[in-house]
Amino acid sequence: MSEQRAANGTAGAYQAHFRVWRGDADGGGLADFRVEVHEGEVVLDVIHRLQATQVPDLAVRWNCKAGKCGSCSAEINGRPRLMCMTRMSVFDRGETLTITPMRTFPVVRDLVTDVSFNYTKAREVPSFVPPEDLGPGEYRMSQEDVGRSQEFRKCIECFLCQNTCHVVRDFEDNKAVFAGPRFLMRVAELDMHPLDAAADSGLDRKRTAQEEHGLGYCNITKCCTEVCPESIRITDNALIPLKERAVDRKYDPLVWLGTRIRRRP
Template sequence: MSYDAHFRVWRGDAAGGELADYTVAVHDGEVVLDVIHRLQATEATDLAVRWNCKAGKCGSCSAEINGRPRLMCMTRMSSLPSGETVTVTPMRAFPVVRDLVTDVSFNYAKAREVPAFVPPPGLAPGEYRMKQEDVGRSQEFRKCIECFLCQDTCHVVRDHEENKAAFAGPRFLMRVAELDMHPLDAAAETGLDRKRAAQEEHGLGYCNITKCCTEVCPEHIKITDNALIPLKERAVDRKYDPLVWLGNKIRRRGA
């Protein structure tokens, strides 16, 4: 069965733009990306849209559908309110390049700010040994497809451009949390305190755990509960531990 749907799609570039109205045919089983491709093939041949796998694994086709950050390839038309206009706009947290394509370079800059895994001294790759429980904890975070929907929906990034310099966002705080809980990460032995860095360099304190990042994650990663809240707890424990405070005082006096 086919039917005609009313779409409103944002058209424009960095200088500005507006929503354009289209009527597009929809067939059973289609997702929003299918309809956008049909729109490109018929009425808007110059419509810019980023996509790659169409299987929910590359994270390329992120956009906002009826105001909610989603992957276009994973949003079935049948899941949207029947008979209502479908509005598709670019991710609001990032600068528009053209139409539905945004400049997400902010995220790659933040990724480079997170120090990489530090291998344990005296062990070569292949000699690492971990408990299955520890493997499972990290494996959840490795499911991330870099769609940046969590970054887009986070109000600290989305609504406050001035915060971007000091705040890494949920995706990269999750990366810090993953490394901090990794039993083989030897960062501390090199003088790198990941908990302190999360608080002072990556803006962990800006996060107020509203769980909006978890709600939009297409991989269903429990970003808030399993990464951000535990990282906050460890950072606070470290910062306000009386023994750590006393040790820092003694070291400063000795200097």
């Protein structure tokens, strides 16, 4: 019997207790399920088995199942995580796993949320401004400058940082004036880019970060950094330096003077 189970891939399988949020924009609640778990599986595997065997109408968003698309974001026992990167082995076998949709965004159905807020904020960040005196293929950067922004390029836009940020999570009114850590990180990346010519075109990224994207609302609790599946140090390497540059622009007399002296040709 044990050889047959091993051949079928069920050796070491056990029954896990899952509580999964079911509902839509009008409301819902947690439903209890017993689901089989196999060795080496992640939470998304078990959710798929739950769909296949018990609740075929369970709505869940996913795509790559490799931690690179950011689609399967949810909250597992209250912590924002990627379901495809959360191994079942990190939980005790007798532990109840509660799976709920991201709390910050409106529920569409079950574990699927409407994350269009983030795409709205993305469109509000002015894009990279290329230097007028350089053509395509002529850009040159030092490795140090490349390394500074390369970390931020690892973002997979899972929006877990946006979801866990209490500025938008706990205060719905702040969404209109606060871009959130993911897009403040984008502003910081562009502001530190040595080839970004935004200032020459009259765009002050430090000013817009403060006045248009709500940088002042961030109180650097580092909750965004803690949930990032790519281990991006959002707070330390993007938000705090951006805050420092914004303060320097506004209150440092030498920086203030420098912004008012035209560059010589």
